[in-house]
Amino acid sequence: xxxxxxxxxxxxxxxxxxxxxxxxxxxxxxxxxxxxxxxxxxxxxxxxxxxxxxxxxxxxxxxxxxxxxxxxxxxxxxxxxxxxxxxxxxxxxxxxxxxxxxxxxxxxxxxxxxxxxxxxxxxxxxxxxxxxxxxxxxxxxxxxxxxxxxxxxxxxxxxxxxxxxxxxxxxxxxxxxxxxxxxxxxxxxxxxxxxxxxxxxxxxxxxxxxxxxxxxxxxxxxxxxxxxxxxxxxxxxxxxxxxxxxxxxxxxxxxxxxxxxxxxxxxxxxxxxxxxxxxxxxxxxxxxxxxxxxxxxxxxxxxxxxxxxxxxxxxxxxxxxxxxxxxxxxxxxxxxxxxxxxxxxxxxxxxxxxxxxxxxxxxxxxxxxxxxxxxxxxxxxxxxxxxxxxxxxxxxxxxxxxxxxxxxxxxxxxxxxxxxxxxxxxxxxxxxxxxxxxxxxxxxxxxxxxxxxxxxxxxxxxxxxxxxxxxxxxxxxxxxxxxxxxxxxxxxxxxxxxxxxxxxxxxxxxxxxxxxxxxxxxxxxxxxxxxxxxxxxxxxxxxxxxxxxxxxxxxxxxxxxxxxxxxxxxxxxxxxxxxxxxxxxxxxxxxxxxxxxxxxxxxxxxxxxxxxxxxxxxxxxxxxxxxxxxxxxx
Amino acid sequence: xxxxxxxxxxxxxxxxxxxxxxxxxxxxxxxxxxxxxxxxxxxxxxxxxxxxxxxxxxxxxxxxxxxxxxxxxxxxxxxxxxxxxxxxxxxxxxxxxxxxxxxxxxxxxxxxxxxxxxxxxxxxxxxxxxxxxxxxxxxxxxxxxxxxxxxxxxxxxxxxxxxxxxxxxxxxxxxxxxxxxxxxxxxxxxxxxxxxxxxxxxxxxxxxxxxxxxxxxx
Ligand code: SF4
Numbered sequence: 001x002x003x004x005x006x007x008x009x010x011x012x013x014x015x016x017x018x019x020x021x022x023x024x025x026x027x028x029x030x031x032x033x034x035x036x037x038x039x040x041x042x043x044x045x046x047x048x049x050x051x052x053x054x055x056x057x058x059x060x061x062x063x064x065x066x067x068x069x070x071x072x073x074x075x076x077x078x079x080x081x082x083x084x085x086x087x088x089x090x091x092x093x094x095x096x097x098x099x100x101x102x103x104x105x106x107x108x109x110x111x112x113x114x115x116x117x118x119x120x121x122x123x124x125x126x127x128x129x130x131x132x133x134x135x136x137x138x139x140x141x142x143x144x145x146x147x148x149x150x151x152x153x154x155x156x157x158x159x160x161x162x163x164x165x166x167x168x169x170x171x172x173x174x175x176x177x178x179x180x181x182x183x184x185x186x187x188x189x190x191x192x193x194x195x196x197x198x199x200x201x202x203x204x205x206x207x208x209x210x211x212x213x214x215x216x217x218x219x220x221x222x223x224x225x226x227x228x229x230x231x232x233x234x235x236x237x238x239x240x241x242x243x244x245x246x247x248x249x250x251x252x253x254x255x256x257x258x259x260x261x262x263x264x265x266x267x268x269x270x271x272x273x274x275x276x277x278x279x280x281x282x283x284x285x286x287x288x289x290x291x292x293x294x295x296x297x298x299x300x301x302x303x304x305x306x307x308x309x310x311x312x313x314x315x316x317x318x319x320x321x322x323x324x325x326x327x328x329x330x331x332x333x334x335x336x337x338x339x340x341x342x343x344x345x346x347x348x349x350x351x352x353x354x355x356x357x358x359x360x361x362x363x364x365x366x367x368x369x370x371x372x373x374x375x376x377x378x379x380x381x382x383x384x385x386x387x388x389x390x391x392x393x394x395x396x397x398x399x400x401x402x403x404x405x406x407x408x409x410x411x412x413x414x415x416x417x418x419x420x421x422x423x424x425x426x427x428x429x430x431x432x433x434x435x436x437x438x439x440x441x442x443x444x445x446x447x448x449x450x451x452x453x454x455x456x457x458x459x460x461x462x463x464x465x466x467x468x469x470x471x472x473x474x475x476x477x478x479x480x481x482x483x484x485x486x487x488x489x490x491x492x493x494x495x496x497x498x499x500x501x502x503x504x505x506x507x508x509x510x511x512x513x514x515x516x517x518x519x520x521x522x523x524x525x526x527x528x529x530x531x532x533x534x535x536x537x538x539x540x541x542x543x544x545x546x547x548x549x550x551x552x553x554x555x556x557x558x559x560x561x562x563x564x565x566x567x568x569x570x571x572x573x574x575x576x577x578x579x580x581x582x583x584x585x586x587x588x589x590x591x592x593x594x595x596x597x598x599x600x601x602x603x604x605x606x607x608x609x610x611x612x613x614x615x616x617x618x619x620x621x622x623x624x625x626x627x628x629x630x631x632x633x634x
Numbered sequence: 635x636x637x638x639x640x641x642x643x644x645x646x647x648x649x650x651x652x653x654x655x656x657x658x659x660x661x662x663x664x665x666x667x668x669x670x671x672x673x674x675x676x677x678x679x680x681x682x683x684x685x686x687x688x689x690x691x692x693x694x695x696x697x698x699x700x701x702x703x704x705x706x707x708x709x710x711x712x713x714x715x716x717x718x719x720x721x722x723x724x725x726x727x728x729x730x731x732x733x734x735x736x737x738x739x740x741x742x743x744x745x746x747x748x749x750x751x752x753x754x755x756x757x758x759x760x761x762x763x764x765x766x767x768x769x770x771x772x773x774x775x776x777x778x779x780x781x782x783x784x785x786x787x788x789x790x791x792x793x794x795x796x797x798x799x800x801x802x803x804x805x806x807x808x809x810x811x812x813x814x815x816x817x818x819x820x821x822x823x824x825x826x827x828x829x830x831x832x833x834x835x836x837x838x839x840x841x842x843x844x845x846x847x848x849x850x851x852x
Binding site for chain 2: 006007008010011012016017022023024026253255256257261303304305306307308309338339
């Protein structure tokens with residue numbers, strides 16, 4: 001099959017390397033000598049999937065098991081899909097170029113809601129019936145995980161199994177039960193029996209084992225198990241410590257330039273700053289850091305095995321890592337002589353030491369990015385973003401004096417309680433930064449490029465498991481008015497204004513907080529041709545609206561409704577550790593514009609994560625010192 | 635693979651091999667390596683040349699061993715030689731490239747049809763194809779005839795295998811698929827698809843006009 005595809009299709013598609021595999025460090029295991037054969041399916045193109053650290057971790061972890069094999073498949077781009085359909089080529093894996101249908105299992109990662117239509121399309125391309133009740137024992141088992149799996153309800157019709165939590169902790173257990181099942185059944189699956197077995201693994205969610213009831217208004221009234229072993233609440237699995245956790249030291253090196261074309265090293269997991277819009281901050285509690293020694297060792301091995309010339313220290317907020325100074329200095333000292341740069345993907349205004357930025361700058365010039373998220377102190381307090389205007393000003397001052405000339409500011413629009421005054425604040429902040437830049441340039445005798453600011457604004461999407469899960473999204477017409485309002489406010493020729501499309505974020509909001517009935521909508525939308533919804537050019541709002549209409553569901557019900565605290569949420573039977581009553585308390589504080597201090601200072605707010613999951617913050621550098629200037633008080 | 639992807643791949647191979655690669659000075663140091671000629675995306679090749687500069691002398695066998703260990707599955711180093719002192723860039727000295735192409739026709743073709751087109755091709759003084767201008771949608775006519783030196787063709791039903799020798803280098807370059815288009819303008823039946831392009835080698839000319847490889851020179 002590979003030769004035929006190379007000869008007849010790849011010559012005609014954009015970026016043929018997307019479909020060829022054979023990269024350095026890709027794992028090619030012997031098909032016949034493994035018991036459980038799975039394919040990791042990333043519902044987006046190769047370059048995006050290969051930039052994703054989670055894929056790398058789970059792929060290499062599975063392949064280290066002697067009886068497991070895991071290959072990869074990505075969503076073929078539209079040109080390739082067209083040719084595959086024309087020539088009856090089913091979706092095939094990268095490593096062995098086998099039809100995906102030949103595997104025992106297909107693992108989808110749910111990174112963003114707008115990739116759901118691609119999941120359906122990939123199943124169809126693979127020749128696998130889309131809904132679980134249409135599939136036979138000979139079809140692969142479809143399992144899913146990742147951040148969006150915490151509200152997997154819109155995918156309940158399509159998934160056999162959803163894994164809730166951190167894959168490194170639970171997947172091997174799941175694979176072993178599955179492999180034993182295969183051995184006991186001569187290499188075949190009896191899915192009914194298999195599900196009866198895996199449902200007993202903590203963190204495993206089998207959607208069909210639950211019944212959902214609704215009231216006449218369409219609100220969920222109860223989610224009840226209909227299987228004797230199905231737990232009432234599925235609690236996430238997670239690593240108690242990151243030390244000695246599996247981390248791939250021989251990751252795949254793509255031939256094709258991918259989005260993050262660098263070695264990635266995860267320094268910690270979790271973030272407890274408690275920004276109220278941030279889902280990841282709630283899902284991955286508590287904070288667990290790796291030791292400096294382990295990180296140095298891993299960095300050395302990864303660079304030696306990949307040959308990358310850039311090492312990126314990743315996590316939700318790397319500059320919060322308690323030993324970031326020590327780690328960066330030691331890595332830079334070791335890597336600089338080999339012309340390897342070290343970078344942090346995101347910098348925070350309030351804690352980032354300019355000296356470190358300068359150290360990194362020595363090796364590589366990149367623009368500086370800050371995310372104040374909101375334009376006024378009041379709104380920043382509502383969202384609990386601990387950034388003061390004074391912080392931003394002093395950082396901007398330091399950045400310009402150290403020779404940076406371009407600063408990018410990220411904001412969200414449509415946050416709860418936002419008014420036009422907050423939008424004025426965005427414009428004012430941008431002007432302030434330019435003004436600081438101009439002053440410093442003048443002081444330096446007008447040398448160097450003129451300062452430039454980019455204001456990048458995205459629409460706010462309320463997410464489950466955040467204090468804003470109860471909040472409606474701002475209506476589309478109103479959002480567009482606010483966009484125009486802000487655009488008219490920003491008239492400086494060195495301030496660029498970018499706005500991300502609001503229609504996509506409407507669908508995103510619906511699916512983020514959706515229930516099971518959205519499965520039909522998704523199916524209809526896919527039938528109409530929806531795919532690659534995250535890629536502007538392939539997003540067709542009309543198709544989505546028609547799909548809702550035809551299924552008799554009201555999209556506004558999902559996106560634009562203020563939800564009372566006592567309403568049953570479609571995801572209430574899933575737990576990420578953080579309790580609903582904590583989210584309610586946080587929501588109430590938000591409405592009063594009261595802030596909550598980071599619990600890494602030693603002040604626990606009893607969010608539930610440490611109490612219910614029996615775990616503690618794991619900070620290698622001790623409690624955070626409270627700097628009253630930088631961190632708002634509780 | 636694009637030229638940029640190829641360069642990055644090689645930089646990583648050399649970094650993995652732990653060889654003492656030389657870097658240019660300056661703010662954005664570049665590894666000191668050079669390629670003979672860029673291959674178009676989708677073209678496979680048996681004959682590529684590159685030079686790399688190391689910061690100290692090393693025995694060739696050691697360099698080869700280190701590279702072999704670091705090489706991704708689809709790459710192979712076949713031969714190496716030491717170059718001392720300053721040398722002209724590989725790109726600037728290359729003169730000929732040979733390719734093998736597989737063509738798919740709309741209908742079955744015969745050897746006679748192919749031979750006739752070839753004869754016609756060499757009889758003409760001008761064979762014009764259209765080339766996109768850089769960063770533009772406009773096309774400009776190019777006469778490729780003086781840059782084509784050899785054509786051999788074998789018919790196989792709806793397919794034909796084409797062996798060609800063309801000019802390459804900084805002054806003038808003939809792309810393999812252009813020869814197929816040129817043959818069509820000389821009466822060859824319509825090609826549906828250029829199925830596969832493979833570069834056999836890159837060459838220089840010696841004083842007598844024979845093909846030699848860069849390794850024969852140093
Ligand atoms: S339980 Fe307390 S210490 Fe643990 S994550 Fe929640 S607020 Fe932080």
